[in-house]
Amino acid sequence: MRNSGGTRWASVVRLGAPGSRVTRLELFFDLVFVFAFLTVTGLTASRPSWVNLFHALLVLALLWWCWQGFAGLGNLVRADQGVLPVVGFVIGAAAFLLVLSIPGAFVDQPGGLNGPLVFAVCYFLVRAPQLAVFGWVARSDPAQFRLWLRLAALPLAATALLVAAGQVPPRVTSGALANAIQLSLWTAAVLVEYVAGIILGGSYWVVTSAGHWAERHALMVLLALGESIIALGLGPKAISALPLTGPVMTAAVLGVAIAAVLWWAYFDTLAPGVEQRLHAAREPGARARLARNAYTYLHLPMVAGIIFFALGLKDLLAESASSSTPSWGEPLGAFWVTVLYGGVAVYLLSLAACALLVLHAVRWPLLGATVVIVAVAPAAAGLPELVAVVLLAALCVAAIVAETLREDGRRRQIRQLALEEQIAAEMEQTRWRQHHL
Secondary structure, X not given: OOOOOHHHHHHHXXXXXXXXXXXXXXXXXXXXXXXXXXXXXXXXHHOOOHHHHHHHHHHHHHHHHHHHHHHHHHHHEOOXXXXXXXXXXXXXXXXXXXXXXXXXXXXXOOOOOOHHHHHHHHHHHHHHHHHHHHHHHHOOOHHHHHHHHHHHHHHHHHHHHHHHHHHHHHHHOOHHHHHHHHHHHHHHHXXXXXXXXXXXXHHHOOOOOHHHHHXXXXXXXXXXXXXXXXXXXXXXXXXXXXXXXXXXXXXXXXXHHHHHHHHHHHHOOXXXXXXXXXXXXXXXXXXXXXXXXXXXXXXXXXXXXXXXXHHHHOOHHHHHHXXXXXXXXXXXXXXXXXXXXXXXXXXXXXXXXXHHHHHOOOOHHHHHHHHXXXXXXXHHXXXXXHHHHHHHHHHHHHHHHHHXXXXXXXXXHHHHHHHHHHHHHHHHHHHHHHHHO
């Protein structure tokens, strides 16, 4: 999308540049998603069931799409200039209310406003300002504006489906059938946004700054990993109330170790390698498709996998410290092994898919670890919790060590290019400061 609105336009919204990076306002907005991740894991942990796990998936998908809109907005225009800070604060407030409404998003809670309706309205209030700015930028290009009109109809359709999901099933039926209708309507709302994003997004949107787009998503992966550490420490008991026993220390070290290994799997070479390919994609359509496929779509299962891993760690320290459980914990069980092992497996598989799509490299250690994790999960369900976490940590460490040592020259090249780019940017900034500051 391009704009030709002149100086008056520049005083309202300033367009982004190829070298734009993430602004502090965008980081401020991301704090809402820290709260969102905590809310999703906390609610699912308090009511563990397969239905609530699917609820969590649907909510994460819509939250991710809200965040994608803001990330795209910050890529197109400078989020901390002109009117954009006000727009960002409006979006942030609406997003915070959206997260507050998550507990009642599927079933209206007693007292207060209608929960499902509030969630649907807040979802629209998050999406509307984003699309309004996109429409303002596209207004001078008739073809782009027509495409924008089609995209602008999507949140209206999704919101209507969310409203119907909250209001219609309880009025026409009850029990399992009402739940099935509601989940179907929610799923349709998610599909409306995501499928249309595939059909329309690549022809509509231009990635102005590859570095900004890559950095935004890398920071979101980092926030999700931070959520796993927070979930480990903030279980049903405060940290100060936990006795520092051997099992508690073991659980803490294992949780941090797995989170660190997951960090290495993404940030060692995959993140800089994919960003370098995004920079190298000069043709706008090809760059937009790469940004959409590798980041918008493949980073969602990465983040969801980490959130489910965090969910599995939620009560680990408290249960390790409890005198009512064996020293190594109760058997993990089918639900929690699916959450814990499945979350890590989805994350590693998403990394391997991203490497294959963008770098055209088969990450055999990651694929092998995914297969082994899935294969041993049924047996791990019968193991004590800490033993199951030890096994998962051993598999993750072995996979990442094998991936790191499997050096064919590409890892060294990616890391060297990333270092040279960093040094060049630092030198350029130093020169500018010497002349102007």
